[in-house]
Amino acid sequence: MGRKRKKLIEKSTSIIFRIDNETLFKLCDILQIKYDENAEILDDSTKNALNVEIKKIVHEFVK
Known part of the structure; x- marks a missing residue:
């Protein structure tokens, strides 16, 4: 049983990248x-x- 899982589109994902x-x-x-x-x-x-x-920049980029 258990609870109903959210769809992937409704979730968020952490992205880690290295920058100098x-x-x-x-x-x-x-x-x-x-x-x-x-x-x-x-x-x-x-x-x-x-x-x-950076989040703001990415959101604007994909609009």
């Missing part, structure tokens, strides 16, 4: 997202802001 930091920093500059290029790692707030903006 030079390109990432250029994207941050274009999108006016603050970052510390001297830090050892990219902080979570910067990553979250990038995720939001």
